[in-house]
Amino acid sequence: MxxxxxxxxxNTIIEDPGYISDPGAVKLLPGVELAIKSLARAGFKNIxxxxxxxxxxxxxxxxxxxxxxxxxxxxxxDKGAHLDAIYYCPFHPQGTxxxxxxxxxxxxxxxxxxxxxxxxxxxxxxxxxxxxxxARDIEAGQRAGCRxxxxxxxxxxxxxxxxxxxxAAQADFTVRNLVEAAKIIVRETDRTGTWEAxxxxxxVATAPPSSQGRFPQPDARLSEEGDDAPMDDHxxxxxxxxxxxxxxxxxxxxxxxxxxxxxxxxxMLALLTLLIAVxxxxxxxxxRVPVATFWALISVAMQTMALTFFTIQRNK
Ligand SMILES: [Mg+2]
Numbered sequence: 008m009x010x011x012x013x014x015x016x017x018n019t020i021i022e023d024p025g026y027i028s029d030p031g032a033v034k035l036l037p038g039v040e041l042a043i044k045s046l047a048r049a050g051f052k053n054i055x056x057x058x059x060x061x062x063x064x065x066x067x068x069x070x071x072x073x074x075x076x077x078x079x080x081x082x083x084x085d086k087g088a089h090l091d092a093i094y095y096c097p098f099h100p101q102g103t104x105x106x107x108x109x110x111x112x113x114x115x116x117x118x119x120x121x122x123x124x125x126x127x128x129x130x131x132x133x134x135x136x137x138x139x140x141x142a143r144d145i146e147a148g149q150r151a152g153c154r155x156x157x158x159x160x161x162x163x164x165x166x167x168x169x170x171x172x173x174x175a176a177q178a179d180f181t182v183r184n185l186v187e188a189a190k191i192i193v194r195e196t197d198r199t200g201t202w203e204a205x206x207x208x209x210x211v212a213t214a215p216p217s218s219q220g221r222f223p224q225p226d227a228r229l230s231e232e233g234d235d236a237p238m239d240d241h242x243x244x245x246x247x248x249x250x251x252x253x254x255x256x257x258x259x260x261x262x263x264x265x266x267x268x269x270x271x272x273x274x275m276l277a278l279l280t281l282l283i284a285v286x287x288x289x290x291x292x293x294x295r296v297p298v299a300t301f302w303a304l305i306s307v308a309m310q311t312m313a314l315t316f317f318t319i320q321r322n323k
Contacts (some may be wrong), residue, residue, distance in 0.1 A: 008131040011091075012192060013121050013148065014017025014048050015139030015301045016057035019158050019185055021079060028067035030078035040086035042189035049193045052091040052128060055079075056120040056137075056147070059095045072097070092128065094120040114144035115139075121153065138188045145178045154195075156188040270316030277309030 017023035022034040043053045055076075061067050076093050083090060096115070102108035112119035125132050136150025140158045148155040157178035182188050283304035287295050287321075 008129050008134075009052050010050065010134035011054050011124065011128070011130045011136075011155065011188075013051040013054050013056045013124070013135065013137045013151075013231040014043075014185065015115075015137075015144045015158075016055050016079075016093075017094075017139070018140040018160055019138060019321065020055065025275070026061040026066045027075055028071055030074045032077055033078040033082060035079070035082050036184065038184060038186040040083055040088035043083065043088040045189050045193055047089065051135075051196075052130065053089070054091055054124050054128070054130075055093040055095075056124070056233055057093070057095045058115050058143075059097050060099035060102065060114075062097035063099035063104055063107035065103045069097060090281065092124060094124055096120060115141075117152070118144035118147045118151035118299060121151035122146060124180075125151070136188075136192050138192075142177065149177070154179045156191060158185060158188060159183060193210065195227075195308055266316050266320035268319065269316075270313050273309050273316060274313035277306050280306035280309055 015021055018036075020036060020039050021027075022036060024032065027033065055249065059067075062069055062072060072095060073076075076095075079093075080090055084283055094113075096111055096113035096119070097107050098109055098111035098114055100108065100110050111117070113123070121132065121135075121137065124130060125135075132152040135151075135153045136156060137144060137151065137153045138156045138158060139145065139148070142157075145155045145157055157180070159181055160183075172231045180191050182190070197313060218285055280302050284299045284306055287299035287302060
């Protein structure tokens with residue numbers, strides 16, 4: 008089974024000037040291709056799920072919609088990004104085109120599009136995410152059993168602060184654009200995939216809600232280092248690993264030096280006692296032989312000890 012990121016279309020991947028009915032009006036939001044590429048690298052399928060009630064309202068046909076989506080794919084492909092699938096819901100109960108004028112389980116906040124994608128593409132919903140700019144995106148994601156990220160377009164004025172807070176509380180994370188959403192998803196995937204025992208997911212920080220201001224730009228750092236940024240956690244782990252290796256090497260080195268030093272000292276003592284034994288042996292006076300023998304035995308013991316140290320050190 009695969010995991011997926013379900014992505015809303017309007018105001019999440021492309022600009023939303025109202026109803027788009029012409030491929031010429033398709034304009035990607037800044038940085039979306041980076042987000043989609045990094046999610047694909049992290050093993051996610053990128054699947055667009057979009058309500059298109061304009062079809063039911065007679066503002067465009069499904070053919071128009073197909074050309075618009077072909078244009079979205081073309082613009083992404085120009086930047087090296089690829090969408091695995093696009094699901095849309097053309098229905099709306101107040102539609103004017105009869106065949107589309109009805110309720111549908113596909114229409115967000117119902118989770119039908121996500122469930123259909125999961126069935127058709129063999130997706131594991133519990134490992135998947137829904138990213139979108141509206142409350143209905145978040146609800147659809149939650150009802151499908153996915154984790155959710157709300158994209159807050161900066162300068163958005165259609166909701167009051169209290170509404171924003173309520174909505175923000177519903178999503179697992181709130182971010183300013185798809186690029187930030189992708190970073191969170193990659194980070195969370197790394198964390199829960201590898202470090203679950205160490206870091207409970209409850210401790211995960213929630214990204215701050217969007218601030219007021221100009222149109223959101225993708226993180227400049229990510230734009231420059233687009234290919235590396237999602238690997239941050241991985242790099243940190245590699246650094247920790249190499250640090251641990253350095254520590255182990257260092258302690259081995261210390262042990263190695265200690266053994267060498269001890270061996271050297273004992274070796275010198277062995278030579279010294281041998282010299283004493285020889286001096287006693289060559290000297291004059293009664294009882295010199297037993298004393299010389301005593302020192303010779305000490306010397307042999309020392310020599311054995313020194314050889315033992317050297318052997319241990321060499322076998323390490
Ligand atoms: Mg939207």
